[in-house]
Amino acid sequence: MAESLKGGDAPARRLSWNDPDVRSVVYQVVALGLVALVGWFLISNTLHNLSVRNIASGFGFMEREAGFAIGESPIAFGPENTYGRAVLVGLLNTLRIAAVGIILATIIGTIVGIARLSKNWLIARLATVYVEVVRNVPLLLQLFFWYAVITETLPGPRQAIDAGLGIFISNRGIKFPAPTDHIAFDLAAFGFLLAIVLAVAVSHWAKKRQDATGQPFPVWWTGLGLIIGMPVLGWLVGGAPMELDMPVLRGFNFSGGATLTPEFAALLAGLVIYTAGFVAEVVRAGIQAVNYGQWEAAGALGLSRTRTLRLVVLPQSLRVIIPPMTSQYLNLTKNSSLAVAIGYPDIVSIANTTLNQTGQAIEGIMIIMAVYLSISLSISVFMNWYNKHIALVER
Numbered sequence: 001m002a003e004s005l006k007g008g009d010a011p012a013r014r015l016s017w018n019d020p021d022v023r024s025v026v027y028q029v030v031a032l033g034l035v036a037l038v039g040w041f042l043i044s045n046t047l048h049n050l051s052v053r054n055i056a057s058g059f060g061f062m063e064r065e066a067g068f069a070i071g072e073s074p075i076a077f078g079p080e081n082t083y084g085r086a087v088l089v090g091l092l093n094t095l096r097i098a099a100v101g102i103i104l105a106t107i108i109g110t111i112v113g114i115a116r117l118s119k120n121w122l123i124a125r126l127a128t129v130y131v132e133v134v135r136n137v138p139l140l141l142q143l144f145f146w147y148a149v150i151t152e153t154l155p156g157p158r159q160a161i162d163a164g165l166g167i168f169i170s171n172r173g174i175k176f177p178a179p180t181d182h183i184a185f186d187l188a189a190f191g192f193l194l195a196i197v198l199a200v201a202v203s204h205w206a207k208k209r210q211d212a213t214g215q216p217f218p219v220w221w222t223g224l225g226l227i228i229g230m231p232v233l234g235w236l237v238g239g240a241p242m243e244l245d246m247p248v249l250r251g252f253n254f255s256g257g258a259t260l261t262p263e264f265a266a267l268l269a270g271l272v273i274y275t276a277g278f279v280a281e282v283v284r285a286g287i288q289a290v291n292y293g294q295w296e297a298a299g300a301l302g303l304s305r306t307r308t309l310r311l312v313v314l315p316q317s318l319r320v321i322i323p324p325m326t327s328q329y330l331n332l333t334k335n336s337s338l339a340v341a342i343g344y345p346d347i348v349s350i351a352n353t354t355l356n357q358t359g360q361a362i363e364g365i366m367i368i369m370a371v372y373l374s375i376s377l378s379i380s381v382f383m384n385w386y387n388k389h390i391a392l393v394e395r
Contacts, residue, residue, distance in 0.1 A: 046362065061358045062087070068353060070345050072261050083354050090350035091371055097267055097346065098333045098375065104272045105332060106325075109279025114309070116284045127280070134277035140338055142274055147266035147342045157253045166246045168254060171262065175247035178258035184238025191234030192227065199223035263344040267336065275332045282328065286321035287313055318390050326383040330376050337372070347371045 015022055062084035070077050073089045074096060115127035134142070151171045155161065160170035166177040179185035199222070206217035247257030290313050298308035339346040348368055355364030 059360075059363055061354075061360050061363070064358075066354070067357070070350065071343075072264065072345055083358070086350050086354060087347070087367060090345060090347035093344070094333075094336055094346045094371065095375070097264065097271070097336050097339070097344070101268060101271045101275065101332050101336070102329050104268070105275040105279055105328070108272060109276035109328075110283050112276060112280035113283025113287070116280060117287060131277045131280050134274050135281075139270060139274045139335055140341060143266060143270040143338055143342055146269045147262065150262040150266055157249060160249070160254075166244070166257070168247060168249075170254075172253055172259075173262050173265065174260040175254045175257050176260070177244040177246050178256075180241065180243055180245050182238065182241050184235050184241050187234030187238040188231040189234075191230035191232075195226040195230035198230070199226050202226070261344075263339070263342055266342055267339050267344045271332055271335060274335075275328055278328050278331070279325065282321055282324045283317075285324075286317035289320045290316045315390075319387075322383060322387040322390070326380060326387075329379050329383065333375055333379065334372060337368075 017023060063082055065079070066081055066083050066086045067079050068086075069079050070086065070089050072093065074092045075085075075089060077085060077089050112127045112130055115123050116131065118124045118127070154169060154171040157168075157170045157172050160168040160175075162168055168175045179188075202217075202222050203219050206219045206222075210216055245256050245258075247254040287309075294312055294316065295305075295308055298312045299305075303311070336346060337348045340349040340352065343349075351364045351368045355361045358364075
């Protein structure tokens with residue numbers, strides 16, 4: 001009897017509404033069916049309304065000639081180019097402001113967050129005032145403020161401020177010398193990118209070496225040497241040309257050189273200063289989350305307060321800082337859509353112009369949604385990977 005119970009088949013499971021597993025499956029199937037039904041209704045109703053109004057659907061308009069100019073473009077663009085290329089310009093402008101903004105907001109926010117914990121009364125209070133002011137003033141108002149400061153207080157191109165070295169500051173932006181179309185500058189740019197990759201590789205190698213031998217390696221100076229030396233080496237290999245495209249005043253504006261436009265500068269200043277206030281609080285909270293005994297132990301070993309912060313406290317606080325920091329990066333990227341208020345041609349501005357000219361409102365909104373969704377998911381994936389990379393591993 002015992003053998004038959006041990007070797008026999010398990011009793012068949014009866015389907016019963018009292019079984020929580022059965023109920024959960026039924027609820028999920030019903031919920032999925034309702035979502036599919038709502039989606040089918042919205043899509044079919046939209047297509048029907050478009051056909052009744054003789055409005056063409058689809059993305060075929062992307063191959064048509066745009067017929068409008070874009071004031072600021074990282075790639076060549078003219079009215080004769082297509083709407084697809086115009087959308088690409090908007091995407092690149094959005095990526096540019098988001099990338100630069102995230103880097104600067106992280107640097108400034110970290111400095112301000114550390115300053116809030118300073119033992120110097122004046123520095124700590126100034127950092128507190130900065131955080132409280134920028135976090136409680138709407139971002140849109142800050143964008144208007146910085147745009148007005150740049151365009152209203154700076155002189156016109158004819159009275160531009162000559163900062164030397166071919167740099168001119170006016171209400172049309174900052175004009176500065178730019179590299180000419182020469183292979184040496186392309187090699188220098190490639191050397192800069194390669195230097196960043198090598199600096200990261202050296203940092204990982206140095207960490208493993210220190211864990212194994214206890215011997216530190218000058219990662220900071222090595223990385224700085226690579227970032228400076230590799231572009232210079234590429235420039236020398238390319239022939240070391242000395243000529244630059246210099247800005248020259250012609251008529252009512254400058255020609256030649258490169259330009260930092262007022263729109264880009266105002267948007268960048270607003271996003272960075274606003275987001276840095278939130279980043280500062282994230283950094284402050286992360287540092288305070290580390291047990292004070294870590295400071296005392298490092299001090300007992302003879303480490304200065306600066307080295308303790310850099311080598312002991314900050315690496316531990318990253319585990320608390322990274323998750324909320326991800327949210328701030330996402331907020332900065334999505335807040336860049338306010339660029340349309342000050343005339344910066346980001347993806348929202350160009351998509352709005354496109355849908356106004358073509359009448360493809362649904363497709364235009366879908367493009368905007370797809371762009372921000374893709375950027376946000378990419379940031380989230382990278383930050384989640386980094387968060388997992390620095391997480392404590394239990395043994």
